[in-house]
Amino acid sequence: MIPVLTAIAVVLLGAAAVAMALRNLIHCALWLVLAWSALAAFYLWAGAEFLAFAQVLIYVGAVSMVVLFAVLLTRRLPDVNPAPPPPPAGGGRILAGVAAGVLVAGVVARAGLTSPLPAAGAAPVLTTRRLGVELMGAHAGALVVAGVILTMVLIGAVVLAAPDSGDAPEGDS
């Protein structure tokens, strides 16, 4: 099973890395969709069938459409004016990047090394109903906070995208 997991991880991380590296926004979005699909494959590997199909239905089916529509509607033509290339990376930025990476890797490695691995063969029995009860009961606060944050993000996006009232309307001239 480990080779399968490795393959999924390579596809997932590779697709995500390519999505960040490309200049063409549509290509980025499509690579991101591949990363989401790989995540669904990971859920399947982990035995969470329901979650995997929901991931495909929601992320590959719906969220990808939102992303693509946003890209196409905010840029008047998809590839007439590609974003300007970023300034070449200086020593400070590379250093900051490496430091951040080491920090994250350290935290993850520490968590992985110190927490005991679950005993093999004792798969937790968790039904969808139980998940729902947990979400709506004990963790309702977290759910509400996540909802509020997402709403704030939506409103923020609308504010960012709306043209200032003083601006001249965009014409074809």
Add this chain to the structure above:
Amino acid sequence: MSSTSPVDPLLERAPLLVRDWVSGLFPAPARGLADALLAIAAVILGFGLLFTLLTLVERKALGRMQNRPGPNRTGPFGLLQPIADGIKMLVKEDIVPEAADRPLHFLAPVVLVAFTLVAYAVIPYGRHLLPVDLDAAVLFFFAAGAATELAVFMAGWSSHNKYSLLAAMRALAQLISYELPLLLAVVPVVMLAGTLSTSGIVAAQGRWSFGLVPHWYACTPWGAAGLVIFLIAALAEANRSPFDLPEAESELIAGHLTEYSGFKYALFFMAEYLGMTALCAMAVTLFLGGWQAPCMFLQVVPSYVWFGVKLAAMLGLFIWIRGTLPRLRMDQLMRLAWKFLVPLALLNLGTAAFWRLSAGWEALPAQLLRWALALLLVLGPAAVIGRRLSARVGPRTYRYAAP
């Protein structure tokens, strides 16, 4: 459950016996793989053949409806027409626009056909004929369907053509809008059957009143309403007339298919018919009892025959609708989805809940009251919302220039 009839075991198990005989030719370790490959081959061959047949039947039936003979030159009664079409598609030049995004232009039809075929894995074709028995099969089916939207976008965008892109966006708007009523129409079935597995849903419909009236979900008020909503949404999802705006020749020059030729175009065409067949099969599974016989004594006929008969009836209905109804305008299309189908599908959830809660009303007057209330819950809102939908949008009046 019903293996009482004498003919049942042999005919019913015949496909399994054939499969076991073929996979028995392989060495023991490879038998599981051989079984899986055989199931895949059977689905692809069977539905590929059905697709070729369907194109011919559709052209013939439409021709008859329009008072012309239809294709009748290739072979007896035009029976070889699909083969002629296939050869023509194969030998046609495959043109890719110079400015096109080549990898995406190539991938779009492949992704479309792949995800359309994957959906066939969870449909129970007969009592013993279910390729993959998943617990979340219904979710799997619609997840595969949702992934095909991506292919439409890829096709429209990679062609680097204004019309293709615009039409792809319109097609996406249509697909997303109609996916909502499609899924909402399925939710009551999942609620009442208490399972997301297709085999479980079919089994839940396997009873008869007096041995004659089937307990299919389509025979309940909420089920009939759900079936109608599902079929309308399925027509739109499959880009079928009267919702064929994304690819109609007179609307944005055949849309996202404009820059496709040769076999890639044929793949799009095939995916569309396969998608329509898959949705029809799902409608049969969810609402029309799947492979269950309509009457108890008719169980002597093998279950896959019943599935085939129901599927053929649904496909015939789709062709009939195409020959009958005129195409909608874009704004009418959106209004129908968001202002009519979605509210009705949501209300249908309430009707189904009422049906579930009133399951214990056994006495005859209570039964009648139950039916009356449920019918009122279905028909009342439909009449009210339908009336409001067409208010202020009366029939168009044409003013001709004075003679």
